[in-house]
Structures are given as structure tokens and as C-alpha cells.
Amino acid sequence: MSDFPALMPVYNRVDLYAERGDGAYLFDDKGRRYLDFVAGMAVVGLGHCHPQIVAALKKQADILWTASNIFKTHSGERLAQRLVDLSFADTVFFQNSGAEAWECGVKTIRKYFSAIGQPQRFRIISFQGCFHGRTMTAIAASKAEKMVGGFGPLIDGFDLVAWEDIAAVRAAVTDATAGIVFEPVIGEGGMKVASPEFLKQLRALCDEKGLLLFFDEVQCGMGRTGKLFAYEESGVTPDVMCIAKALGNGFPIGACLATAKAAQGMTKGTHGSTYGGNPQATEIGIAVLDVMTAKGFLDDVARKGYYLRSVLEKIAAAHPKIFSGLRGRGLMQGLVCVPSNSAVVTALREEGLLAVEAGDNVVRLLPPLIITDAQIDEASAIIDLAAKKLEALL
Numbered sequence: 001m002s003d004f005p006a007l008m009p010v011y012n013r014v015d016l017y018a019e020r021g022d023g024a025y026l027f028d029d030k031g032r033r034y035l036d037f038v039a040g041m042a043v044v045g046l047g048h049c050h051p052q053i054v055a056a057l058k059k060q061a062d063i064l065w066t067a068s069n070i071f072k073t074h075s076g077e078r079l080a081q082r083l084v085d086l087s088f089a090d091t092v093f094f095q096n097s098g099a100e101a102w103e104c105g106v107k108t109i110r111k112y113f114s115a116i117g118q119p120q121r122f123r124i125i126s127f128q129g130c131f132h133g134r135t136m137t138a139i140a141a142s143k144a145e146k147m148v149g150g151f152g153p154l155i156d157g158f159d160l161v162a163w164e165d166i167a168a169v170r171a172a173v174t175d176a177t178a179g180i181v182f183e184p185v186i187g188e189g190g191m192k193v194a195s196p197e198f199l200k201q202l203r204a205l206c207d208e209k210g211l212l213l214f215f216d217e218v219q220c221g222m223g224r225t226g227k228l229f230a231y232e233e234s235g236v237t238p239d240v241m242c243i244a245k246a247l248g249n250g251f252p253i254g255a256c257l258a259t260a261k262a263a264q265g266m267t268k269g270t271h272g273s274t275y276g277g278n279p280q281a282t283e284i285g286i287a288v289l290d291v292m293t294a295k296g297f298l299d300d301v302a303r304k305g306y307y308l309r310s311v312l313e314k315i316a317a318a319h320p321k322i323f324s325g326l327r328g329r330g331l332m333q334g335l336v337c338v339p340s341n342s343a344v345v346t347a348l349r350e351e352g353l354l355a356v357e358a359g360d361n362v363v364r365l366l367p368p369l370i371i372t373d374a375q376i377d378e379a380s381a382i383i384d385l386a387a388k389k390l391e392a393l394l
């Protein structure tokens with residue numbers, strides 16, 4: 001017997017029991033309705049219980065849940081082909097989560113250098129403030145004390161450099177460097193948007209030194225920025241990329257995408273996953289892509305991103321004692337806070353808007369991509385009201 005909670009208390013959970021979702025709204029167990037700008041942490045891109053996604057899940061539930069990756073499925077091959085057609089990649093491996101997809105990317109990079117006879121090149125350069133998940137490898141790449149404390153010894157092979165500092169990246173490259181891993185838009189770390197110039201500099205450095213460029217688009221990919229993938233904005237393509245979150249709209253699926261060259265070490269027997277790419281997940285992934293690639297969908301996301309930004313700019317300007325800046329791209333915006341971001345998140349929730357903290361004292365706003373202009377206005381009124389209430393307390 002013990003007082004230790006049955007659910008391991010690794011999260012500082014909000015006292016809100018999530019009961020039901022409908023589009024951009026989340027309902028708690030008391031029936032209170034919230035406008036949901038957490039969206040399952042940028043997962044529920046198409047909103048809660050999107051009819052096309054629910055239909056895909058229900059249909060597949062009566063057909064086949066899983067068969068094992070020792071067999072082929074038409075659904076898995078179809079989703080892989082769709083992602084190949086829509087991206088820089090030649091090949092895709094499905095996993096169950098973002099961290100797993102990221103890990104597959106790390107393995108792909110290390111295996112590439114082993115396959116080309118340079119196994120001494122295994123180190124990967126990562127960036128301060130990065131977040132790649134909670135596996136041992138992913139925390140070793142971020143080196144953030146909050147994530148690594150007590151979990152050592154850490155996996156070796158990651159060299160941390162200052163964010164968006166090309167001189168620091170260049171200085172960190174050694175004969176042992178294999179690749180560079182980068183989030184084109186930093187999510188957890190504070191909603192920072194890398195300039196297209198920096199991505200071009202990273203690509204040029206990788207080409208010069210023979211390194212593989214690895215983008216983590218687990219959060220910023222799948223339509224969030226108004227493009228299917230955030231890298232499209234820069235014209236720069238990576239060699240390896242991981243995606244997850246909105247790919248399954250809440251059903252667990254992640255994917256590692258790579259060029260044929262980068263994936264040349266990933267041959268039969270080198271990697272695997274029991275559930276990864278099961279037909280339920282892949283049917284949902286196909287349905288998500290059907291919606292996101294429909295004519296005009298992503299253009300409208302981009303337009304709404306500009307609208308949200310213009311609204312937030314006005315609010316931030318009107319409340320300088322609460323907000324000191326605005327960051328982000330598309331429907332991935334962050335308000336930099338003057339009081340603690342958690343106080344702002346609480347104030348927003350009390351007024352009916354769910355948002356979440358990010359690094360650098362930022363409040364993250366991640367509305368579902370199906371958000372309407374009227375709902376953006378509704379959120380804007382709530383933020384304005386919450387800011388006024390916080391000002392009254394100063």
C-alpha cells in the first residue's frame with residue numbers, strides 16, 4: 001500500500017478531466033466547453049473527432065487491426081507512397097510516436113556512415129532548446145537538465161550548439177560528425193522560427209562536409225505552418241526527416257522519411273517495430289493526407305495563420321505588461337509573456353481557452369487547422385479579457 005498515484009506522476013497535470021472533443025472544442029467532465037488551442041499538443045490537426053478520420057478508423061476496425069510487419073499491407077505501401085510523392089523522400093518507415101520516428105532517423109544516419117565504410121562518423125550536432133522526445137537518445141540530444149537529470153549516463157554522440165548560429169555549427173563539425181538535426185520551427189523550446197537563410201546555410205555546410213541533414217518536423221510538419229512541411233518555405237530539403245503528431249490526428253503514428261541515399265544502410269533486418277505502420281494507423285494517415293491535400297486546405301491554413309498573427313499582434317501591443325513579443329508561423333504561434341507563462345495559461349483557461357506553456361516563458365497557441373475566423377475572434381476576445389484580468393492584479 002502507498003500513497004503513490006496509480007498513474008505515475010511525471011506530468012504536472014492540469015486539474016481538468018478531458019471528456020469529449022468536437023472540432024475545435026474540448027469538454028471537461030462537468031460539461032464545460034473550452035476552445036482548444038492545445039489540440040492534443042499539435043496532434044489533433046483536423047480537430048477532435050473529424051468525421052472523415054472517425055470514418056476511416058471505424059471502417060478499418062472491422063477489416064484488420066494488425067498483421068505484423070513480416071507481411072505487406074496495401075495501406076502501408078499507399079501511405080508511404082503518398083508521403084514520398086508529397087516530400088523530398090524516397091522511402092518511409094512507420095513508427096508509433098515522434099520520439100521513435102526521431103530515433104529511426106538517428107539510426108538511419110549512423111547506419112549510412114557504417115554502410116559507406118566510415119563508421120567513425122557517428123556524432124550528430126543538435127541545438128540548444130531542441131526537443132526530440134523522451135527516449136534516452138532524444139534526451140541525450142537535448143541535454144536539457146529538466147529532461148536528463150538523474151537519467152545518466154547519457155548516450156554519447158550528440159554535440160549541442162547555440163540555436164541558429166552557423167559559425168557555432170561549423171566549429172562543432174569534426175571528423176566524427178555524421179549529421180545535423182534541426183527543428184525548422186522550435187515547438188517545446190519556445191516557438192522560434194529559423195530563417196530560410198539559416199536552413200540554406202545548414203544545407204550548404206552538410207553538402208560541403210558530406211553530412212546528412214535531419215529535420216524534426218514532428219510538431220511543425222503536417223500542415224501546421226501553412227505548408228504540408230515547414231521546410232518547404234525555405235526551398236531546402238533534408239536527407240532525413242521525422243514526422244508524427246498530426247499525421248494520425250490523435251491515433252499514434254510516426255514516420256521516418258529519407259532519401260534513398262541516406263537510407264542505404266537500412267536493409268532487411270536492421271530495424272523494426274511491432275505496431276509501427278499497422279493498417280489502422282496507416283488508413284488514418286491516408287485520410288489525414290486526403291483532407292490536408294484537398295484543394296485550398298493548406299492555403300487557407302496559411303491565411304488563417306496570418307489572421308491569427310495579426311490579431312495577436314494587436315493584443316500584444318495593447319497589453320505590454322502581459323506580453324512582450326510574438327513568435328511563430330502559421331497556426332503555430334507563441335506569445336512571449338511578462339508574468340510567468342503558467343499564470344497566463346491558467347488565466348486563459350479560466351476564461352475558456354486552452355493553451356500550453358513552451359520554453360522562454362512563451363504561451364503556445366496551437367489551434368486545430370480547421371479553426372474558423374470566428375473561432376479565432378473568440379480566442380482573441382478571451383486573450384484580451386484574460387490579459388485585462390491579469391493587469392488588474394499587477
Ligand SMILES: *Cc1c(COP(=O)(O)O)cnc(C)c1O
Pocket residue numbers: 096097098099100102131132133134183187188216217218219220244245
Ligand atoms: C512531440 C515532439 C517529439 C516527440 O514525439 P512523441 O510522440 O511525444 O514521442 C519529437 N520532436 C518534436 C519536435 C516534438 O514536438
